[in-house]
Amino acid sequence: MVYRLKIQQIHSVCLFELTWGRSQCLQAQVFYPAQLETRYQQWQRAYLNFYRQALRGQAGTAAPVEGEQLGEKTALRGRPGATGVAATPVDWHQHLVDAEGQLLLEFHRWLKQGELTDIRRTLSITAKEAPVDLFLTCTPIEIARLPWETWEIGAEYGGVPIRISRSPINIPVTATAPAAQSGKTRVLAIIGDETGLDFSGDRAALQSLERLLDITFIGWTPGQDATALRTAICQAIADPQGWDVLFFAGHSNEADVVAGHIYVAPNTALSIYELKPYLQAAQENGLQFAFFNSCSGLTIADALIELGLSQVAVMREPIHNQVAHAFLLTFLQSLAHHEDAHTALQAACRYLKLEQHLTFPSAYLVPSLFRHPDSVPFHIPERGWRQELRRWLPSKQQAIALGSVLVLSVIPGAQEALLSGRLLAQAMYRNLTGQMPTAPPEVVLVQVDEASRRRAPELVNISPINQEYLADLVDSLSRLDATVVGIDYLLDLPNPEQSQVLAAATRRAVGESEMWLIFSAILEGGREISTHADSQIISPNWAMAGYTNAPNWYMALPWGTETCQRECPFPYLLAAAAQASDSQAFPQPALTRQTSLRSELITTLLDSDIPSHQTLARRRILPVTTIGGKFRQRWLRPILDFSLPPDRIFHRVSAYELLVDTVDDETAEAIAQSSVVLIGGVGYVEGGVDPLSTDISPNPPTIAYWRQWKRDDSEEKTFAGVEAIAYDVHHFLQSHYVTPVPALWVVGIAAGLGAGITLYGIPQLNSSRQGLWLLAGATAGYGWLSFQLMIGTGLLLPWLLPSATVWIYVLPKIWRLPT
Known part of the structure; x- marks a missing residue:
């Protein structure tokens, strides 16, 4: 206080x-x-x-x-x-x-x-x-x-x-916060007129701390010109490299008009008034502490504090040469133990009072420390890695706050909430700045929705889906020249009559249109479960199935491209088929094939030298993601980028429109030109691939935002799994991979950054208001940078927790600055 x-x-x-x-x-x-x-x-x-x-x-x-x-x-x-x-x-x-x-x-x-x-x-x-x-x-x-x-x-x-x-009665300037020192404490020692005195003790005392101090001595030598000496001293004080400590040993006295004199040579004095511009330069270059081991320094101390120097030690009365040596030696010993200047001065006075009172009576009454009220007492910082580490460590209160931030950065539920909010902010930023993809969507979503159910009696019982209805959709898509069709329904239950109809439709689509057909599956016990084994709906020689298992709102990535020949994500196969359909180098679906279509597709994809093929082939779950999974973390796993509005991802068409031939020319052209057509349930709880549960979820906040802005034809309050798959397929096709950088990692970096700012940045500031403005501006700037970085590179940096971490470190230091 x-x-x-x-x-x-x-x-x-x-x-x-x-x-x-x-x-x-x-x-x-x-x-x-x-x-x-x-x-x-x-x-x-x-x-x-x-x-x-x-x-x-x-x-x-x-x-x-x-x-x-x-x-x-x-x-x-x-x-x-x-x-x-x-x-x-x-x-x-x-x-x-x-x-x-x-x-x-x-x-x-x-x-x-x-x-x-x-x-x-x-x-x-x-x-x-x-x-x-x-x-x-x-x-x-x-x-x-x-x-x-x-x-x-x-x-x-x-x-x-x-x-x-x-402190003086007039303090017109604020104290300069001490700058962080990167090396030894720099000391300028001015040795004044030695007539009748002996300063060898002062020199020896200072030189005894050479392991801590970088000392430069300057003073008069016999025969030296007085004017040249004055100039040399002034220039040394204002050295751009700066000094931490200014020390003077010699004769001095008080003077009201010029604030005191120091005698630098026989019959040669410099007034504080003359030294004013040089002292101001020294203060701007980092001067923290001045010690005048000389006589009658009251007016000198007042003048230096008024100039803005944070602290000055002086003798109020004349001081004897031997007393000055004894005081200085004890004072420096305390500084060498990294005590602050005030504590060191008190220790030196106690030494004179208790141990030297017989030799130097009353000498302890003479020293005084003048300080700017906003200053921090000067001390020589400790060196070594342990001391340096201690400087970077947080206080107890900061450690508690940082612990809370770290806990939030690893709790899965908290991370999902923060990631959802971050994507919502990104969507708002995209919407505000108009940074949207201009290409038309490559995916068409044929949605079996409530409107389709009302028009189709066979869909009254929607789970499991009526396979004859799916057969009609496949036939319609074949007529509209759809190239790659994904069916997001699990057909693992026996239904011979319906399966026979669907099997005939799939064979027609492959035989007549060379359609790529991929059915969704679930991965259980290391194997994919898709269509019933006896249904003969598809054959692995001319059609494929892929699993849809993936964490909510994360991309479904293969564990490895080679393993895709055994089990592979449904969206990944759809993207691979879309690329293969445009290249004669890839195998094409045909009823006459005798080998696995998926195996040949993956092999050809691995061998291709086309950049887009190589990008897709290299995409897999990273080892660090696997390691993080052991701790329930999803480190560096790409997410579905809901900051892109649905109307830039897929084109919607209701299933019933295909069956009653009411498809408009725009939709027909979209299907024919599309890379992938997806069939799936939207807007009803029985949709999805899992018959025991639903993959219909409440709208993610970002999707709800886009629907409010009419960037999606749907007004549903729910978001279907097939819509998420459409995002997944789009990202594979466009090589659009948004990878969240783990909050735990960035919080760690932010902690180091906050500590660094506290040590090296805050001391350069002049006021708490300036610090608050800079902190708020830096926080906003980091937010803008993270928005643009995601758009430009796909790296999604967390904002809230890292910013809070920096504030935890920096804000207490800013509050301590003068107002």
């Missing part, structure tokens, strides 16, 4: 304003005690006198301090001070310890004023439930100099201590 606390001093009163959430706010007014200012000045005087030699940050000659002897050498490194008159030695260490205690006592007493109770309670209660980041803004600068980081506000009511960061 993020809270912002603004403290503003107006004369003798301090205004406290706590804001959080959705415009929630608490305010308080507290009297600012003059005693607190006095205690701070006493502490600062003792601090400066203790660390009296060469305070890092003083560009000029150090002034003499109380107790300093002429030319006196101290154990602490520093720039040589001016000589003066000997003074009485003073125990500034004890003075500093006492001043620190008095300052903190007065400071915490002031913060425990009753007027601040609501603010303290609100923060503490929240800290019990979740980690709290408090962003502190102080004005004027005198208030900012106080050690606010020592305010243990969360512990007052039993909560955990709250992390306190600082």
